[in-house]
Amino acid sequence: MIELKDMCYVRLGTRDVDGAVQYATEIVGLEAGGRTRDAAYLRSDGRDHSLVYFDGDTDDHTVGMEVGDMDALDAAAVGLEALGRPVTKGSDAECEARRVGAFINFTDPTGNSIDLVVRPYHHRARYFPARDAGITGFSHIGLRSSDPVRDEEFWCKNFNIRVSDWLGSCGLLTFDQVHHRIALFPSDYPGVQHINHQVETFDDVMRSWYFLNDRQIPIRFGPGRHPTSTAIFVYFAGPDDMTFEYSTGVRMITDPDNDRPRQFPPGPEAFCMWGAMPDIPEFQ
Ligand SMILES: [Fe+2]
Structure with a gap:
């Protein structure tokens, strides 16, 4: 049994990262977080981020969910493999890009890309949006x-x-x-x-x-x-x-x-x- 603790993030590919960020901040009311050459992080609460737009295919979506610790993550990897759901372990660079301590990725039976993560980063400052959507x-x-x-x-x-x-x-x-x-x-x-x-x-x-x-x-x-x-x-x-x-x-x-x-x-x-x-x- 894999015990989920929390929702973490959604990662969405887009061909227009700047346009997506403009929409997410000015319309949805998210806060612009970190920015790299090909990805933008958006905040909605005390977490480091809960939405990422990255330069990629618009059908490339991943959902991140948190498990308790490294032991739980390792056990989840073994369990998913046993179910016939191959797991890939995030590299150090991929963990840094996701702002988590560690993660594995798998697909559900439909083919949805799911990250199981440990130690997702939280932010030092409170969420302060560009638009007060509440x-x-x-x-x-x-x-x-x-x-x-x-x-x-x-x-x-x-x-x-x-x-x-x-x-x-x-x-x-x-x-x-x-x-x-x-x-x-x-x-x-x-x-x-x-x-x-x-x-x-x-x-x-x-x-x-x-x-x-x-x-x-x-x-x-x-x-x-x-x-x-x-x-x-x-x-x-x-x-x-x-x-x-x-x-x-x-x-x-x-x-x-x-x-x-x-x-x-x-x-x-x-x-x-x-x-x-x-x-x-x-x-x-
Ligand atoms: Fe809903």
Whole structure:
């Protein structure tokens, strides 16, 4: 059993790092962190960074998640190899580029690139964004899946991951108290489907909805409220067709032994208590 401790980062390839950074800072409200010749680091909380744009293919996505220590990382490598999921160990240069003590990389059954990391760097200074979107931190991702039932089994059998609720065949998965950390969505190709940042209040969601509309950023869903997590949300379009989400009020599952996952029907209606309909293919 591989025990995940936290979400760390998303790494996204782009052919326009400067443009992506401009969007991430001026629109999303992230803080520009470190910069190298071909990569830019973005902050959303006390971590060194939680998003990286690097010069690369726009379908080159990696998700970083933390495990407890080197022993846990070594055991995870052995376990993944035994499952037939080959592991590569990060070199010193790659660890420096990821700003972690050590990491291994593997792909899930869909082909999603996952880093398991130890000792991800934290920042000496508090997060201080260019735009006050009310962000409190990077919280979850939507992950593409060529077979959500198979991938749910992969994650739940081999990691400390459990299902919080299902939307159709899509599991909303978590490893801690937050209702979901990974949401699986059917897709013909691997990659990150959306990136969620939590914001402090309902007012922040609505302020951003006006802000985004004013700048003609396509709204993909919302404002609305998820019946699963009870979070109030808005989804919007980012660089390279990535979907970003702000949400607030995600349900915390403090007693998982006494919380049973609920099944919600397939189809876009089940995504919103208020009746908002998503303009997101994977939610249809
Ligand atoms: Fe989400």
